[in-house]
Amino acid sequence: KKAHxxxxxxxxxxxGVGPFFKHFGDAFTPIFYLFTGFSFIxxxxxxxxxxxxxxxxxxxxxxxxxxxxDCLMLLVAIGLSGQKLGSYSNPLASALKTGVGQWGFxxxxxxxxxxxxxxxFSASFNTPSLIASLATExxxxxxxxxxxxxxDAPWVGIIFTAVLSGxxxxxxxxxxxxxxxxASFVQYVPSILAVIKFKHSNEYPTHGFSLPGKYTVPIIAxxxxxxxxxxxxxxxxxxxxVVAVIAAACYFFIxxxxxxxxxxxxxxxxxRRKN
Numbered sequence: 001k002k003a004h005x006x007x008x009x010x011x012x013x014x015x016g017v018g019p020f021f022k023h024f025g026d027a028f029t030p031i032f033y034l035f036t037g038f039s040f041i042x043x044x045x046x047x048x049x050x051x052x053x054x055x056x057x058x059x060x061x062x063x064x065x066x067x068x069x070d071c072l073m074l075l076v077a078i079g080l081s082g083q084k085l086g087s088y089s090n091p092l093a094s095a096l097k098t099g100v101g102q103w104g105f106x107x108x109x110x111x112x113x114x115x116x117x118x119x120x121f122s123a124s125f126n127t128p129s130l131i132a133s134l135a136t137e138x139x140x141x142x143x144x145x146x147x148x149x150x151x152d153a154p155w156v157g158i159i160f161t162a163v164l165s166g167x168x169x170x171x172x173x174x175x176x177x178x179x180x181x182x183a184s185f186v187q188y189v190p191s192i193l194a195v196i197k198f199k200h201s202n203e204y205p206t207h208g209f210s211l212p213g214k215y216t217v218p219i220i221a222x223x224x225x226x227x228x229x230x231x232x233x234x235x236x237x238x239x240x241x242v243v244a245v246i247a248a249a250c251y252f253f254i255x256x257x258x259x260x261x262x263x264x265x266x267x268x269x270x271x272r273r274k275n
Contacts, residue, residue: 004082025231033177036184128157178236
């Protein structure tokens with residue numbers, strides 16, 4: 001219904017601190033969640049032909065496709081339900097129910113559950129392995145966390161993952177979404193700053209591509225990332241701060257233990273040479 005698109009900018013978006021920004025910011029973070037998976041694409045670089053050229057193309061293609069699909073879904077949902085969309089707990093499913101009936105609602109819910117199961121199933125394999133790798137290969141966690149059983153499964157990492165997942169499952173969906181986006185922000189900002197540094201020093205790691213517009217793209221990305229932080233709730237920022245403090249403490253003590261261990265090995269080596 002065309003009437004559902006009038007006005008083009010909803011009245012709610014024009015309320016709050018200054019025109020357009022408060023409620024726009026409230027919607028910005030959940031929408032950004034749609035793009036959090038594209039950062040895994042470069043992991044497959046070794047399996048690609050000419051990754052220096054193909055990875056940027058794939059990244060742009062994926063982000064463009066996701067944006068187009070999301071815009072089309074929202075256009076259909078708003079056209080079907082209008083202002084009622086904001087009152088639904090399952091907006092897209094409820095909009096499809098309005099358009100085609102109860103089977104549309106069930107179809108959307110089943111599709112959503114399959115998608116969530118796929119992500120959870122994948123994470124249940126990847127996360128314990130990443131935890132074990134941080135402990136055994138990179139020395140960023142205590143070595144005992146990387147222990148494996150006779151089947152080469154990181155059982156300590158599996159227990160950690162299960163306990164943390166159980167605790168997080170008690171929280172609201174939007175809070176978990178904002179936590180995911182915050183974790184992405186922590187990864188993206190150093191990458192953006194690295195791009196600026198490499199552009200300034202003219203030392204890209206692969207020398208395989210050039211950056212159009214020089215500093216324009218990374219500066220815009222940095223501004224958007226900083227704007228995204230202003231929309232996080234105090235609860236999300238507090239959790240992020242707690243995790244950062246714990247990680248810094250672990251890194252400090254592990255680094256200290258490694259230095260002591262290296263000094264001990266050097267001392268023993270000197271004794272052996274003397275003898």
